[in-house]
Amino acid sequence: MIRPEALLRPTPAGLYCPPGDFYIDPVRPVDRAVITHGHADHARAGHGTVLATPQTLAIMAERYGADFTGVEQAGAYGEAVVRDGVEVTLVPAGHVLGSAQAVVRWQGLTCVVSGDYKRRRDPTCPGFEPVPCDVFITEATFGLPVFRHPPAEQEIARLLRSVAQFPDRTHLVGAYALGKAQRVIALLREAGWDRPIFVHGALERLNRLYEAHGVALGPLAPATSTTKGDFASEIVIAPPSALQDRWSRRFADPVTAFASGWMRVRARPARGAASCR
Amino acid sequence: MRAFADLLDRLSLTASRNTKLALMVGYLAETPDPDRGWALAALTGELSFDAAKPAFIRKAAEARMDPQLFRWSYDYVGDLAETVALVWEAKPGANREPQLSEVIDALTSASRSEVQRLIETWLDALDPTARWALLKLMTGGLRVGVSARLAKQALAQLGGVEVAEIEEVWHGLSAPYGDLFAWLEGRSDRPSAVSPGRFRPVMLAQAIDEAVDFPRLDPAAYVAEWKWDGIRIQAVNEGGVRRLYSRTGDDISKTFPDMVEALDFEGVIDGELLVVRDGALASFGDLQQRLNRKTVDAKLIQTYPAAIRAYDLLAEGAEDLRHLPFLERRERLEALVARLGSGRIDLSPLQPFETWEGLADLRSDPPEGDAQLAEGVMLKRADSIYEAGRPKGPWFKWKRDPHLIDAVLMYAQRGHGKRSSFYSDYTFGVWTTDALGQRSLTPVGKAYFGFTDEELKQIDKFVRDNTVERFGPVRSVRAEPHFGLVLEVAFEGLQRSTRHKSGVAMRFPRVHRLRWDKSPGEADELTTLQRMLD
Numbered sequence: 142m143i144r145p146e147a148l149l150r151p152t153p154a155g156l157y158c159p160p161g162d163f164y165i166d167p168v169r170p171v172d173r174a175v176i177t178h179g180h181a182d183h184a185r186a187g188h189g190t191v192l193a194t195p196q197t198l199a200i201m202a203e204r205y206g207a208d209f210t211g212v213e214q215a216g217a218y219g220e221a222v223v224r225d226g227v228e229v230t231l232v233p234a235g236h237v238l239g240s241a242q243a244v245v246r247w248q249g250l251t252c253v254v255s256g257d258y259k260r261r262r263d264p265t266c267p268g269f270e271p272v273p274c275d276v277f278i279t280e281a282t283f284g285l286p287v288f289r290h291p292p293a294e295q296e297i298a299r300l301l302r303s304v305a306q307f308p309d310r311t312h313l314v315g316a317y318a319l320g321k322a323q324r325v326i327a328l329l330r331e332a333g334w335d336r337p338i339f340v341h342g343a344l345e346r347l348n349r350l351y352e353a354h355g356v357a358l359g360p361l362a363p364a365t366s367t368t369k370g371d372f373a374s375e376i377v378i379a380p381p382s383a384l385q386d387r388w389s390r391r392f393a394d395p396v397t398a399f400a401s402g403w404m405r406v407r408a409r410p411a412r413g414a415a416s417c418r
Numbered sequence: 419m420r421a422f423a424d425l426l427d428r429l430s431l432t433a434s435r436n437t438k439l440a441l442m443v444g445y446l447a448e449t450p451d452p453d454r455g456w457a458l459a460a461l462t463g464e465l466s467f468d469a470a471k472p473a474f475i476r477k478a479a480e481a482r483m484d485p486q487l488f489r490w491s492y493d494y495v496g497d498l499a500e501t502v503a504l505v506w507e508a509k510p511g512a513n514r515e516p517q518l519s520e521v522i523d524a525l526t527s528a529s530r531s532e533v534q535r536l537i538e539t540w541l542d543a544l545d546p547t548a549r550w551a552l553l554k555l556m557t558g559g560l561r562v563g564v565s566a567r568l569a570k571q572a573l574a575q576l577g578g579v580e581v582a583e584i585e586e587v588w589h590g591l592s593a594p595y596g597d598l599f600a601w602l603e604g605r606s607d608r609p610s611a612v613s614p615g616r617f618r619p620v621m622l623a624q625a626i627d628e629a630v631d632f633p634r635l636d637p638a639a640y641v642a643e644w645k646w647d648g649i650r651i652q653a654v655n656e657g658g659v660r661r662l663y664s665r666t667g668d669d670i671s672k673t674f675p676d677m678v679e680a681l682d683f684e685g686v687i688d689g690e691l692l693v694v695r696d697g698a699l700a701s702f703g704d705l706q707q708r709l710n711r712k713t714v715d716a717k718l719i720q721t722y723p724a725a726i727r728a729y730d731l732l733a734e735g736a737e738d739l740r741h742l743p744f745l746e747r748r749e750r751l752e753a754l755v756a757r758l759g760s761g762r763i764d765l766s767p768l769q770p771f772e773t774w775e776g777l778a779d780l781r782s783d784p785p786e787g788d789a790q791l792a793e794g795v796m797l798k799r800a801d802s803i804y805e806a807g808r809p810k811g812p813w814f815k816w817k818r819d820p821h822l823i824d825a826v827l828m829y830a831q832r833g834h835g836k837r838s839s840f841y842s843d844y845t846f847g848v849w850t851t852d853a854l855g856q857r858s859l860t861p862v863g864k865a866y867f868g869f870t871d872e873e874l875k876q877i878d879k880f881v882r883d884n885t886v887e888r889f890g891p892v893r894s895v896r897a898e899p900h901f902g903l904v905l906e907v908a909f910e911g912l913q914r915s916t917r918h919k920s921g922v923a924m925r926f927p928r929v930h931r932l933r934w935d936k937s938p939g940e941a942d943e944l945t946t947l948q949r950m951l952d
Contacts, residue, residue, distance in 0.1 A: 286483065287491045287504035289546070385838050405504065406495050 145276045148227075148247050149254070156254060156278070158245060161227030163192070165243050165254050175229060177256025178240035179204065179319055192216050192224075194231050196239025196354055200319065203350050216241075218267065234258035235269035237320030238351055244272050252276040261293065264327040265320070265356045288405050296400075297328045303396055304376065311372040311392035315381035316400040318344050322378050323351045325400045326358045329376065339364035339372060341379035341388070364391075419544065421449050422457050422518045423551035429562040433835045438564060442572035446599075453518040455594025458573070460555055462566040464593055467525045469533035470556035472498050478538055479505060499553035506541050506549055513543035519594070525556065567666045577602030582619035582806030585667045589616035615659030617652060617667040618686060618732050618740070619806035623796060623813035631814065632774045641744070641800055642769045642777055644784075644792035645815055646727050647702050647911075648692035649709070653726055653763075655681045656733075662691075673711050677724045680762035683754055686732040688804075690766065694725035697761075699788040702925065703913040727766045728755055729796075732804055740804035747804065769795065781818060793910070794818045820908035822930060823848065823946065826859055826938040827903040830881040832891040833866070840874055841881040841893065842866055844929070846905050848920075850944045859897055860944055862920045865907060868928030876932070877903070899939035906931040912950050922947050 149158050155167035163173035170187035177183055177193075179200030184193075186205035190212040191198065201209045216222050216231045218241065223229075231241035236257040243254040251274040258280065260269045283290070304312050316322040322344050329338065337360040340348060345363065352358055364377045371393035383389060384397055425445045429438055442461070446454050459465045479502045480488050488505060495501040524536050537556070541549050554560050567581075570588065574581040579602070590613030591598050600606040626632075650665040660681045662671045671678050677691070693700040693708070700722070708714070708722050731751035732740050739747050748768075755765050771777040781795050794817035802812035825846035833842035843866040847859035869877065880903050884896040896902055908930035915923035922944075 285491045285494055286487060287495055287501060289504065385832070387839055390839055406500070 142275070143248055143250055145250065145252060148245060148250055149252050149276075149278070158227060160247055161224040161229070161245070163224060163227075163229075165245075166256065173224070174210075175243050176201070177231075177234065177243055177254070178237055180237070180257065183256065186210070190214060192222060192229065192231075194218065194239040194241050197241070198239075199350060199354070200239060200347070203346055204319075221246075232270050232272055233267040235260060235263055235266060238266050238323070238354060238356065240266060240320075242270075242272065244274070250275055252278065255279045257282065263324055264331060265323045265351060283402050288402060290402055290405060293324070293328055294332070297325070297332050300376070300398060301329075301332060301334065303398075304374065307396060308374045309393065310374075311395040312376045313384060313389060313392060313395040313397045314376065314378045314400055315384045315398065316378055318380050319347055321400050322380075323348060323356060323358060325378060326361070327356065330357070330359045334376065335359060336375070337362045339375055339377040341377075341383050343380050343383070344378060419515055419518050419521065419540075419548050419552065421445060422453065422460075422555075423544075423548035425457065426551045426554065426560060426562050427547045429564055433563065435568065438568060439572055439575065442564070442569060443575045446572060446576050451596050451599060452594035455596060455599065456518050456522045458569060458595055459593035460560060461562075461564050461569045465522070465555070466558055467556055469525060469528070469530045470537060472557055474534060475499075475502055475537070475553060475557070478502075478534070478541075482507065499557055500550055502541075503546050503550035503553055506546075508545065509542040513539050515543050515548065516540050521552065521555070522594075566668065570667075573598070573602060580807060583608070585617060585619040586806070587611045588667065589613060589669075614657035615654050615661045616656075617654070617661070617663045617669075619667070620650065620652065620665045620688065621804050621806060621813065622665075622808040623798075623815040624808060624810055626797070626814040626816045628816075635774075635797075637771065637774055637777070639799055639801075640797045641748075642771055642780075642795050642797055643729070643766050644769065644789055645794045645796045645817065646690040646692060646699075646766060647791055647793045648690040648705050648727075651689060651691040651726065652732070653677070653681050653687045653689065655683055655685065673708065673714060674724050675714065676719045677726065677762065680726075680760055682760065683758055683763075685734040685754065687726065687728050687751070687754075687763070688730035688732055689726040689728040689763075692725055692727055693722045694762075695723060699791050701791060701913065702911065703923075724762075726763045728763060729766050730804065743801040743803065744798050745800045777816075781816060792818075820910055820926075820930075821912070821950065822906055822908050824904050824933060824936060824941040825862065825907050826897045826941045827877075827880075827895055827905055828859055828861055828897050829892055829894050830877070831893075837874075840878045842874060842878070844877070844905065846907060847897070848942045848944050848947065857899070859938075860920045862918070862922060862944070862947065863907065863909070863924040863927045865905070865927045865929050868908070868930060869932070873929075873932055897938055900937055902938035904933035904936040904938055904941050905929050906933050912947060914951060920944060920947075922951065 148160065149156055154164055154169040154171055156165045163175055164171045165175045166177055166183040167174050172189040174188040175192045176197055179197050184201050186209040188210050191210040192214040193216065195215040195217065198213050198215055218231055218233055221228045221230045226247065228246040230244040232244055234240040234242045234256050236259055240256060242256055242258065245252045245254065253272050253274040255278060258269050262268060300312060314325060316325050326338055339362050341364055348358055348361055364372065371391065373393040377392065381399060389395060425441060428441050432438060445457065476498060483505060491505050492498065492501045495504065521540065525533060528536065540552055544552060570584045571581050573584050587609050590611055591609060597609040601608050652663040654661045660678050661669055662674050662678055664670050693704040704722050708718065708724065728751055731747050731754060734750055734754065739750060752765060755763060769780060771780060777795065784790055784792060794815060797814040797816060799812045825848050827844055828847045829845040830841035831843040832838060833840050843864060845861050845864050847861045849857050850860050851857050881893055881895050885893045886896055887894045907927050909924040909927040911925040913923045914921060
């Protein structure tokens with residue numbers, strides 16, 4: 142069998158495939174890119190051609206503008222695309238809407254580049270699919286054994302308990318705009334929270350995009366100061382950066398929470414002054 | 419263990435004092451004896467165990483997983499107890515969760531090897547939060563932002579009594595405090611406060627309101643003395659037990675062994691702890707060199723010799739004097755100090771005065787000597803009994819007016835908690851002139867209170883509108899001779915400092931007024947501060 146380095150090797154611009162002449166999630170503008178998902182540390186603007194799932198292409202267009210790349214090439218989940226004899230298949234990674242593992246096959250060798258992935262259920266995207274392979278190249282974001290995350294449903298239940306316990310206060314949840322925010326909303330809906338959820342303006346476009354791709358989020362309303370008094374007893378979702386800024390002053394004695402895997406480590410919520418995780 | 423772990427977890431995640439109080443009161447009300455008593459002992463720092471050293475815990479964790487992964491995890495988390503709590507693989511169903519009291523019993527009575535075996539089985543049975551709580555409990559130092567004082571306040575709330583009553587009995591009690599809870603819940607009488615060497619809750623003074631209080635107070639009914647600038651202490655020698663307490667009841671005997679040795683009397687003295695060198699009072703900065711130290715060496719004791727200036731006598735021999743009028747206690751105190759003839763314990767002299775105006779003159783222009791270092795004057799009703807807490811009327815403090823300077827706002831940092839969306843911590847500077855005649859600002863201090871909520875909003879807006887550079891949570895703001903914000907800063911005193919670039923350190927600086935009307939060029943020079951040092 143051929144050596145795996147012949148198929149995929151690290152370069153300063155990112156993981157490169159010489160026989161197919163493409164990069165996977167390159168950090169610099171390149172001619173041909175395969176993008177696993179829409180987060181900014183993986184998806185950048187300015188490549189010549191981008192192969193990604195239709196959802197990821199839509200997210201990139203929303204974030205960077207319609208001209209984010211020269212040519213868009215949509216690869217639906219499970220559909221092989223051949224480039225110079227190298228076969229690339231995008232397979233669900235279970236991370237965010239459109240997220241995929243890149244399965245690269247060439248001369249009998251199968252390499253899987255995981256991209257960011259999770260193996261737990263997520264109501265906003267199809268679940269991670271294991272693919273038999275010779276080489277698995279994995280992200281290790283929460284690789285240290287200090288990260289053993291509790292079930293998401295359990296954390297949502299904690300949030301709802303707190304809302305019931307402190308009805309005079311606003312519950313302010315910090316969540317990243319792509320993926321985490323919609324996952325929190327969808328989990329709240331599953332847990333029976335059917336009141337309007339108030340969202341920071343920075344989340345609105347991506348929420349609409351999720352809904353357009355068939356992820357139902359229920360009634361949402363902008364968390365602007367004119368919409369509804371001081372938001373006592375409501376749940377408000379905002380990007381983490383907004384929680385500590387002037388934007389958050391409009392809320393009634395807020396209880397602040399972060400929907401982030403990093404919060405597992407106690408020193409972090411303490412630093413961020415969040416009162417529950 | 420579960421309830422205790424939840425308590426620690428929630429305490430560690432809130433910075434609000436009132437929330438912490440509510441959490442503790444709730445826990446103490448709902449948790450049965452003896453667990454709540456052990457939890458109280460852990461919170462007040464009364465527990466320590468030898469069997470569970472950090473090195474053992476680390477070894478136990480490394481034996482169960484890849485040591486390199488453990489080291490990476492430890493590097494990432496930075497706290498041993500938390501790292502082990504997070505990486506330990508639970509064995510569900512392997513064991514039952516231990517009760518807090520069971521853990522304490524084992525830690526205090528089992529052999530070292532037995533304890534080490536037990537620790538592993540406990541860790542197997544608990545979830546990460548409970549593992550963290552267990553490890554914190556064993557290795558000491560909970561670090562959840564609860565002082566012994568706050569825990570006592572929770573007890574007072576629980577029982578609907580004054581915190582002074584808790585303090586009065588506290589030193590006669592020991593964990594798990596069954597008799598204390600029985601009293602607080604009305605199931606028995608107050609536990610006896612008679613234990614030799616115990617702390618008596620301190621009487622404190624109200625700040626005087628010159629406009630309101632002086633017209634209605636009769637100068638003939640009051641005596642005055644200097645308010646010495648040290649730390650208020652209580653010195654006890656009872657039945658051979660010698661103790662030195664801070665005014666909140668913390669036992670600081672170990673920090674001042676020289677002082678404890680000098681307590682050659684039978685009774686309880688209320689006084690000020692000071693550094694006195696060759697009969698002359700040294701500055702508060704000298705005393706600071708001796709505060710908060712766990713161990714002291716002979717050189718430190720010799721360089722910063724401690725002494726007590728006595729204000730009051732609370733007990734003499736076995737006799738409690740607190741119900742006597744001040745002047746009677748004072749007579750007994752004077753006689754005792756005279757008999758003692760110690761160079762380490764002297765009297766805080768009373769300052770005769772006829773009228774409030776006369777006292778005002780004395781306060782603003784103290785005579786040469788120690789009085790120059792006093793913080794102000796104390797007024798005590800001649801007939802006042804010694805009453806714990808801060809009763810309104812019998813005692814007043816009348817501090818000297820603070821020093822004021824005009825300084826320029828240079829840097830602002832985001833606050834915490836409720837103020838986290840505001841730039842609320844301010845570094846301010848004054849002008850220096852170099853050899854070429856160039857003026858520049860040098861930081862001289864930091865202030866984060868003294869302003870109203872409305873003023874905070876105004877400063878916050880100024881900071882945001884005039885940011886020059888950002889360094890994480892800190893912004894530097896425009897501070898030029900013709901543009902910037904002048905802060906009138908009040909402070910209590912000034913010391914030389916080698917740690918500050920300016921060479922001076924302020925005591926208790928706070929924003930006194932915002933001088934929107936002044937341009938920064940008119941702010942003070944460093945030389946003004948340097949002159950205050952001499």
